[in-house]
Amino acid sequence: MTDHIDNPGGKGPAGGWGSLKSIARIYGDSEPPAAFLETLARQNKPGGFMCVSCAWPKPKNYHPFEFCENGAKATMWELTNARCTPDFWNEYTATELRSWKDHDLEMTGRLTHPMRFDHATDRYVEVTWDEAFEKIGRTLRRLEKQSVVFYSSGHAGLEASYLYALLARAYGNNNLPQSSNMCHETTSVGLNKVIGSPVGTIVWDDLEKADAFLFFGQNPGTNSPRFLHPLQEAKKRGAKIVTFNPVIEQGLVSFVNPQNPFDMLTGNETKISDQYCQVKAGGDVAAMLGLCKVVVEADDAAVARDAPRVLDVDFIAKHTTGFEAFVTCVRETAWKDIERESGLSEADLREAGETYIGADRVIGVYGMGLTQHAQGALNVAMLVNLLLLRGNIGREGAGCCPVRGHSNVQGQRTVGIAEKAKLVPMDKLKALFDFDPPTEDGTHIVDAVRGMMAGTISATISLGGNLLRAVPDQEEMERAWVRQHLTVMVSTKLNRSHLFPGKEAWILPCLSRTEMDMQATGNQSVTTEDSFSHISGSIGKRTPASKHLKSELAIVAGIAKATLDAKPTFRWDEWTADYALVRDLIEATYPDDFKGYNARLFEPGGFYRGNDAHERIWNTEEKKAVFTKPERMNALSFEDTPGRYRLVTMRSNDQFNTTIYGYSDRFRGIEGTRNVVLMCPEDIEAAGLSEGQMIALVSDFGDGKHRELGGLAVRAHKLPPGTIGGYYPECNVLNAIDHHDELSKTPAAKAIPVKIVTQ
Ligand SMILES: Nc1nc2c(c(=O)[nH]1)N[C@H]1C(S)=C(S)[C@@H](COP(=O)(O)OP(=O)(O)OC[C@H]3O[C@@H](n4cnc5c(=O)[nH]c(N)nc54)[C@H](O)[C@@H]3O)O[C@H]1N2
Numbered sequence: 001m002t003d004h005i006d007n008p009g010g011k012g013p014a015g016g017w018g019s020l021k022s023i024a025r026i027y028g029d030s031e032p033p034a035a036f037l038e039t040l041a042r043q044n045k046p047g048g049f050m051c052v053s054c055a056w057p058k059p060k061n062y063h064p065f066e067f068c069e070n071g072a073k074a075t076m077w078e079l080t081n082a083r084c085t086p087d088f089w090n091e092y093t094a095t096e097l098r099s100w101k102d103h104d105l106e107m108t109g110r111l112t113h114p115m116r117f118d119h120a121t122d123r124y125v126e127v128t129w130d131e132a133f134e135k136i137g138r139t140l141r142r143l144e145k146q147s148v149v150f151y152s153s154g155h156a157g158l159e160a161s162y163l164y165a166l167l168a169r170a171y172g173n174n175n176l177p178q179s180s181n182m183c184h185e186t187t188s189v190g191l192n193k194v195i196g197s198p199v200g201t202i203v204w205d206d207l208e209k210a211d212a213f214l215f216f217g218q219n220p221g222t223n224s225p226r227f228l229h230p231l232q233e234a235k236k237r238g239a240k241i242v243t244f245n246p247v248i249e250q251g252l253v254s255f256v257n258p259q260n261p262f263d264m265l266t267g268n269e270t271k272i273s274d275q276y277c278q279v280k281a282g283g284d285v286a287a288m289l290g291l292c293k294v295v296v297e298a299d300d301a302a303v304a305r306d307a308p309r310v311l312d313v314d315f316i317a318k319h320t321t322g323f324e325a326f327v328t329c330v331r332e333t334a335w336k337d338i339e340r341e342s343g344l345s346e347a348d349l350r351e352a353g354e355t356y357i358g359a360d361r362v363i364g365v366y367g368m369g370l371t372q373h374a375q376g377a378l379n380v381a382m383l384v385n386l387l388l389l390r391g392n393i394g395r396e397g398a399g400c401c402p403v404r405g406h407s408n409v410q411g412q413r414t415v416g417i418a419e420k421a422k423l424v425p426m427d428k429l430k431a432l433f434d435f436d437p438p439t440e441d442g443t444h445i446v447d448a449v450r451g452m453m454a455g456t457i458s459a460t461i462s463l464g465g466n467l468l469r470a471v472p473d474q475e476e477m478e479r480a481w482v483r484q485h486l487t488v489m490v491s492t493k494l495n496r497s498h499l500f501p502g503k504e505a506w507i508l509p510c511l512s513r514t515e516m517d518m519q520a521t522g523n524q525s526v527t528t529e530d531s532f533s534h535i536s537g538s539i540g541k542r543t544p545a546s547k548h549l550k551s552e553l554a555i556v557a558g559i560a561k562a563t564l565d566a567k568p569t570f571r572w573d574e575w576t577a578d579y580a581l582v583r584d585l586i587e588a589t590y591p592d593d594f595k596g597y598n599a600r601l602f603e604p605g606g607f608y609r610g611n612d613a614h615e616r617i618w619n620t621e622e623k624k625a626v627f628t629k630p631e632r633m634n635a636l637s638f639e640d641t642p643g644r645y646r647l648v649t650m651r652s653n654d655q656f657n658t659t660i661y662g663y664s665d666r667f668r669g670i671e672g673t674r675n676v677v678l679m680c681p682e683d684i685e686a687a688g689l690s691e692g693q694m695i696a697l698v699s700d701f702g703d704g705k706h707r708e709l710g711g712l713a714v715r716a717h718k719l720p721p722g723t724i725g726g727y728y729p730e731c732n733v734l735n736a737i738d739h740h741d742e743l744s745k746t747p748a749a750k751a752i753p754v755k756i757v758t759q
């Protein structure tokens, strides 16, 4: 067992006083109004509001303050006193603002008025909502239907999202790409292919019963800190945790619970990982093959001794297909190949494999470290292979746990934001609204970006997000984005996407979920779905940041009314007046998932939508869970060559995606800057570099296009040789739009092939 895990440069355990200080700093920076604590106390509780940050579930038995460091930051970021009013545009032009940093753009505060871009002066100018809707509608009516994209980032609640998808379909296309196309699309497609479920299979109770957790490429300390509470509990009852990650992430090393006064006063840390395996970026396929090999060898030995089997043979026989081919591959794979491809030793993998075998109930947790690779779906299939060997899916305390990103990213998919026509009950839409929904598939993000570059996409409506900053090939994308005829951004804060306006461009500012959403029938609640498929109501109580803001639902309805022909079945005004009517429509469209929807909004912990894979019902083509024989030993689409590195794009502890709260990545010991490249000392030396030296990275994707990011300081960090680290979104200029997961097209942001250029 690994007793001590070095944290390179990090400042103490996750949580604890560091976390409170970090929240306080944002509080100071963004000057939120008083009574902020009162708002935080309502976060993630029945009758309160659901956190605007990540999609981690809300427990039934909540803590006095059911929020985490980053949820508190996200809330504060929205409650800032700063306002980005129309006057701001008297001082700056869009072109000038392009040199601003993401952090500084959002620090201008909440957007307050609907705005139209005026190309003559290069500024946004204030407009009325009526003018905005009328003109957007008029242009949409004129454009070629297939050339319009309806993007959404996973913020908006289920009600607005359902109407948004209805708007796109009634308009005439299924062009409904979502942020998950850059995120867990690999899960939606890859996991679905092997177990017939596009989402994770566990529920909260399983967390409380698992004997071991295997973490692959998910960083709870930063991205889902409330996960650290059940992990701390798990450690207390003796559960084991093994982590596979090229970067040593503090939240997976140790944790001090900021909700526990005793832990806070004594600095009582809980060690999280029992073993930390610094796998190479893209090396998980080999690592998991190694773990499977340990299981298969142990089973062979058990058979020879006539001891109880290590494989769950009954489960495999009854519930799976493809076992023989997979196991033959496992037996035939040599340890030396596994070691080379994973960067891990046989001894370490044996230790991890023994932990897996020693635990009766195991949960496999994963995030972007598995999904954002050229063979991300193979990564996911390998994790499923490993779990299936011992029947660890669809059993109490066991299962597959992809940790989702945005607070309602999963739910938006559930209620019809999907570019794939087959995922949506079109017959129900036809019956409810009396129109013929389009049957052709729409655009995935990657297709939308290619379409913008090729000129076939000429308008983008964005329900939240910062698409321009989130996608690969950013420089080409910026040139393509401005060639569009129409860009409409429904946003809370200013971001880079606003600064590249299409020929007609609009900013439509919306309410945040913490704010009152007063409509004709009173303050409205909205609902979101978490990573465990539980649906919870959310009510905002704060006074809106500006009296000109509209809710996301009201904005969607406003655009729809101005764009679509009127029909008795399209009751946009009534739906805006009473969101419960929209929930009735959702229930009518998805009766199995949303039975009794309106009555169940505030059930503690949310109401469970159900998941067939959790019940061992496999909705795959084969009607079984599928073992996948890997055709490759790694998740990459390129070979190693001298001077080529695998660049991992990382999130700091001080950001939410493209929203940069500040420049303190305290867990990694990086302060005051994001312009760094993390490299291991051996790589620094081998490349003839020195710490602090300024370098540039250039793309080594091999498609002949020049992509470069300069002004980066070399930082020594404990990483596997050949794997280097840089920050997302800054590094997006280095990735190619064609570099994506083969099956799901999720951009491969975790092993971008790059070379180093000295400046
Ligand atoms: N505070 C905060 N919370 C967030 C977000 C945020 O930006 N900030 N973003 C939200 C969103 S949209 C999402 S999708 C989630 C993202 O949450 P995560 O899934 O945790 O995403 P990342 O931090 O990008 O990467 C996860 C981990 O993968 C590791 N990794 C990189 N390459 C590999 C590899 O090849 N193999 C393995 N095993 N590991 C690898 C990285 O070192 C990192 O620790 O978080 C959500 N929550």
Ligand SMILES: Nc1nc2c(c(=O)[nH]1)N[C@H]1C(S)=C(S)[C@@H](COP(=O)(O)OP(=O)(O)OC[C@H]3O[C@@H](n4cnc5c(=O)[nH]c(N)nc54)[C@H](O)[C@@H]3O)O[C@H]1N2
Binding pocket: 052, 106, 152, 153, 154, 155, 156, 179, 180, 182, 183, 184, 368, 372, 405, 406, 463, 464, 465, 466, 467, 470, 471, 490, 491, 492, 493, 494, 495, 510, 511, 512, 513, 552, 649, 650, 656, 657, 658, 659, 728, 729, 731, 732, 735, 749
């Ligand atoms: N290189 C690299 N690229 C990546 C990733 C990576 O790890 N590496 N991660 C990918 C992932 S996982 C994701 S999910 C995408 C994220 O891509 P997006 O979801 O498009 O980006 P965000 O940064 O989450 O969007 C931030 C903006 O959303 C708006 N906003 C915030 N709250 C609200 C709200 O309540 N309502 C509305 N309407 N707007 C709101 C604000 O204006 C804010 O500026 O990026 C992807 N890109």
Ligand SMILES: [Mo]
Binding pocket: 179, 180, 182, 183, 184, 404, 405, 406
């Ligand atoms: Mo995400």
